[in-house]
Amino acid sequence: MDWNELFQMQKELDRHIEEKHGLKSRDLFEEKYLAMLVELGELANETRCFKFWSKKERSSQPVILEEYVDGIHFLLSLGLEKNFRFQGMKDNEGKEPITETEQFNKVFALCQKFKENPAPDTYEALFSSYLLLGELLGFQESDVREAYKKKNEVNYERQNKGY
Numbered sequence: 001m002d003w004n005e006l007f008q009m010q011k012e013l014d015r016h017i018e019e020k021h022g023l024k025s026r027d028l029f030e031e032k033y034l035a036m037l038v039e040l041g042e043l044a045n046e047t048r049c050f051k052f053w054s055k056k057e058r059s060s061q062p063v064i065l066e067e068y069v070d071g072i073h074f075l076l077s078l079g080l081e082k083n084f085r086f087q088g089m090k091d092n093e094g095k096e097p098i099t100e101t102e103q104f105n106k107v108f109a110l111c112q113k114f115k116e117n118p119a120p121d122t123y124e125a126l127f128s129s130y131l132l133l134g135e136l137l138g139f140q141e142s143d144v145r146e147a148y149k150k151k152n153e154v155n156y157e158r159q160n161k162g163y
Helices: 004-020 028-048 060-083 100-116 118-137 141-160
Strands: none
Touching: 004 060, 004 100, 028 060, 028 100, 060 118, 060 141, 100 118
8 A cells, every 4th residue: 555645644634733732843752652552552452352351242343443543643643753654564574373462562562662763664663563463453455544534534523623
């Protein structure tokens, strides 16, 4: 998938939020990093993949997709904060069989690695790992793109209503 369109949409949303809240001159990396971790945790909670003690069903795919896309928003925003762009996954990158729980743990670890070393290669690894998580959750790139666009509209509406 060509991520340029979504990076541009996120750049415009970030600019809108920063202007509206007087944040244009502020470095928001720490806040965006924490938001990414929170969204990743919310996504894990909806999948319930780690809740070995519970028999309750996981949330519906639309709910899980919406939570997943929240993470995409912050991945894009973190890249923009550091002037990085995701170039796309390399063939067979990280394609070994892995459980959802293992992939969540991998993404959390890569989030921490990116925070400690915000470099293009750590960003690429984090983004790729998050996309692999999406694949494990059953999402196609077209699903992600459309859900992102819908959630982007919701985010603008929320900002315009004083969210």
